[in-house]
Amino acid sequence: GDRACYDEAKRFAEAITMSYLRQHDVNARIIRIFNTYGPRMRLNDGRVVPNFIGQALRGEPLSIYGNGEQTRSFCFVSDLVEGIIRAMNKPGTKGEVINLGNSEETTIRRFGEVVCQLMGVPMTVVDRPLPPDDPTRRCPDLTKARNLLDWGPKVGLETGLQATSAYFRNQLEVSGQCV
Numbered sequence: 001g002d003r004a005c006y007d008e009a010k011r012f013a014e015a016i017t018m019s020y021l022r023q024h025d026v027n028a029r030i031i032r033i034f035n036t037y038g039p040r041m042r043l044n045d046g047r048v049v050p051n052f053i054g055q056a057l058r059g060e061p062l063s064i065y066g067n068g069e070q071t072r073s074f075c076f077v078s079d080l081v082e083g084i085i086r087a088m089n090k091p092g093t094k095g096e097v098i099n100l101g102n103s104e105e106t107t108i109r110r111f112g113e114v115v116c117q118l119m120g121v122p123m124t125v126v127d128r129p130l131p132p133d134d135p136t137r138r139c140p141d142l143t144k145a146r147n148l149l150d151w152g153p154k155v156g157l158e159t160g161l162q163a164t165s166a167y168f169r170n171q172l173e174v175s176g177q178c179v
């Protein structure tokens, strides 16, 4: 499929990590990062968080791909970093494969509503085709992260989006693109 190189690159990285661990006793563990967002993302990286916030700030309609009923769960960057550091430092996690992310699942349409509500703009939408191989659902099982790392996400979507939109607003104001 269109995204095969991406999927296979991740699979290869995990396979070689485990091979080095077995062969050379490298002290490694694997983290699977689920959708993460926050300040210092690139506004034009094409992902849904910068796209929707940028569109709301410019007074443009939100580009919803497909019917918007696909789900994602968004983890704020500071939570992810804390999880990564714990995984690095925690004894007894060598060779473990651990999901990190947020398990608060939302449809993309609902996510758009939250963004517009928070930013105080009316929600208008433009329908765009669903990209190939777009998963209908993505939500991490965080049981292992909680048990092994005593970790869970702390920053809720609204708080995280506020910090992120403030960052993007600043970026756009500098270039005079805010409405």
Ligand code: UDP
Residues within 6 Å of the ligand: 035, 046, 047, 048, 049, 051, 052, 063, 064, 065, 066, 070, 072, 108, 130, 131, 134, 135, 138
């Ligand atoms: N998406 C959307 N509009 C956009 C960008 C993304 O509706 O302008 C959808 C996309 O189809 C996917 C979800 O939002 O279902 C998350 O997309 P993103 O690229 O941020 O992450 P990923 O697909 O890698 O989970």
